[in-house]
Amino acid sequence: MKLFIDVGNSRLKWLLLAGNDSKEILYARKDSIPITDLQCPKKTIEETILFKQIKKNISYVNNQLGNKLSSEKSCLKTIVWICVSPKLIEKKVIKILERLYGKSPPKKIVTPEDGKFNFEMEWGEVFLKCNYENPKKFGADRWAASVGLASLGPYNKHQTKNSQEIILVSAGTATVIDRVIWKRISVGKWICELKGGMIFPGFSQMHSNMEFLDKYLIQKKGQLTFHPKNTEDAIKTGIAFSQTLFEGNKNKIIIVHGGESDKWIESYVFFNSTNYEPIRLPWLIFEGLYLINKTK
Numbered sequence: 650m651k652l653f654i655d656v657g658n659s660r661l662k663w664l665l666l667a668g669n670d671s672k673e674i675l676y677a678r679k680d681s682i683p684i685t686d687l688q689c690p691k692k693t694i695e696e697t698i699l700f701k702q703i704k705k706n707i708s709y710v711n712n713q714l715g716n717k718l719s720s721e722k723s724c725l726k727t728i729v730w731i732c733v734s735p736k737l738i739e740k741k742v743i744k745i746l747e748r749l750y751g752k753s754p755p756k757k758i759v760t761p762e763d764g765k766f767n768f769e770m771e772w773g774e775v776f777l778k779c780n781y782e783n784p785k786k787f788g789a790d791r792w793a794a795s796v797g798l799a800s801l802g803p804y805n806k807h808q809t810k811n812s813q814e815i816i817l818v819s820a821g822t823a824t825v826i827d828r829v830i831w832k833r834i835s836v837g838k839w840i841c842e843l844k845g846g847m848i849f850p851g852f853s854q855m856h857s858n859m860e861f862l863d864k865y866l867i868q869k870k871g872q873l874t875f876h877p878k879n880t881e882d883a884i885k886t887g888i889a890f891s892q893t894l895f896e897g898n899k900n901k902i903i904i905v906h907g908g909e910s911d912k913w914i915e916s917y918v919f920f921n922s923t924n925y926e927p928i929r930l931p932w933l934i935f936e937g938l939y940l941i942n943k944t945k
Contacts, residue, residue, distance in 0.1 A: 652728045655938070657684070661681060663679065665678040676713060728755055730938075731758045739757075758789055760786075760788070764843075766944075776840045777796065790934060795817065815904060816828060818906070825848050828843075847895065856888060873886050892916050903917070914929060
């Protein structure tokens, strides 16, 4: 079994894959927990939701496959993980993984120092490049999502046009809008270039920051409208507008992932008079982690 973990700012997401000797995936189990569960100092490792969830699901999959392994430690062969939470949370996660794995878990995935990652797919060879001034400062979650995006390839692999542009949106605790450029080098060879992007508070963060107006008011759900006539609608519409207003969003392929994806897409569609709807890919980070592990 392989365990993939994405430790975010507000939630931890995990994916458990079980396969056979032919590398076929037979079972997939997933879930998420609030980061607050890992912040409780009184909870032992065994009392955390994360430990209970993963142990229970390892046992379930083990039984479904008919394996008679003695413990979850002998089932779990690989752990691939990223963490953008504070060190205190990271240390707690490591302790939980140690208990499940039976030994120290592999080091977390980080963005390579040179910001480069090369791999081959059935449709061609890809050279992924991060243009950050210091690639090490490019968040591991953004990197994993970028690898996941690159694994899908350019939206038109047969197009002879020199470059294609994609907007990659991560809608979560923070909203991140990255610009990705595909460049065709030759037949079957592509450069996928991460040009950089913007980071600002996500929907929930912006909403909670409006408490100075009236705590009771912001608890109400407003409606999106072009001419708000009450405070609830004005707040919802204002936040939605600020989330989706960025230069160059016309005639571009837009990929969205993250816990606030639905809100972001709803807002984008409302403010853009076009039939185009952004593509939601909730598994993007796990796609990236899977490929990174596969190419080791």
